[in-house]
Amino acid sequence: MSELRVLTEDDPHAKAFLRHLAVDRGASDYTRRNYEQALREFSEWYQEVRQRLPVWATLSRDDFRLYLRWLGRKDLSRASVQLRFSGLRTFYRFLTREGVVDESPIRSLSMPLQPKRLPRFLTEPQANDLLAGPMREFQRVCGASEGGKAVENSDFRRDAAMLEVIYSAGLRISEVCGLRVEEVDLTERLLRVRGKGKKERQVPLGRPAVAKLEEYWSEVVHPRTAGLPVFLAGKNTLHAVAPLTLQTRLKQYLSIAGLDPEITPHKLRHSFATHLLNRGADLRSVQELLGHAHLKTTEVYTHVSMERLKKVYDSAHPRA
Secondary structure, rough: OOHHOOOHHHHHHHHHHHHHHHHOOOOOHHHHEEEEEEEEHHHHHHHHHOOOOOOHHHHOOOHHHHHHHHHHHOOOOOHHHHHHHHHHHHHHHHHHHOOOOOOOOOOOOHHHOOEEEOOOOOOHHHHHHHHHHHHHHHHHHHHHHHHHHHOOHHHHHEEEEEEEHHHHHHHOHHHHHHHHHHHHEEOOOEEEOOOHHEEEEEEEEHHHHHHHHHHHHHOOOOOOOOOOOOOOOOOOOOOEEOHHHHHHHHHHHHHHHOOOOOOOOHHHHHHHHHHHHHOOOOHHHHHHOOOOOOOOHHHHHHHHHHHHHHHHHHHHHOOO
16 A cells, blocks of 8 residues: 555645645644644545545545544544644635635534643743743853853853743744844834734833843844844854754753743743733733734633632632
């Protein structure tokens, strides 16, 4: 069977779809990779079962129902199944618009219900401990250096500034790593952020984040030239820091703060939203700050805040 398997780049419809995601929709690398993988996996499954390559325009609802059942037997999480069908569903919407098919065979297919999960977030004291982590680690490294040898601190300054900016502005990891010099206005304390689908939004930046950013730029003698990344991969390079670098170093700072090292940078974004709502921000404003296209996406944070209010009620009300 292996001789039948082809890459999606060799499939004209899949290739056009991936180009559409990149050029027209401005989808992230993460989204494009996941959707391409969804097409690859379905294609390989179809070849194993039908002994031929899938012809997208002729596939039926029964084909995808059978595939759904097969995925169910693989002990995948419901989120993993949903992710695969999200790619296939988006692909068929594209084929419909292009006139390749009249309607999507997945349109009325019932998906396994996704359990509601509240976003995980840090408490305010935990967030403060984490934000202090980079410079605490710098001090520790200095103390451990032999013979009082000087320790390069630009990476620690960068990490401190990145974490402050993520928490201060509620940025996604891709947004903070992709931030450019011309998108930062330190005087007005504003960021111009390019989010999903190349959508731009303006976000205020807190004074602690501005201070950390200025300290970092001073340390690396950042040229502040338009087009350059705000956060550099190293002191002697003008390339942007990679998301994986931030994720790896975050684990180190989480351990220093006594927190779960499996917490991701995205949890700082969750913490940003939750802390704003806990302190009285309205949901619409938080939606705009996060760059959510739909209010429903932001509403999950109201459940987090409600849980806090319930605890306050139960502990404070005389007849709770």
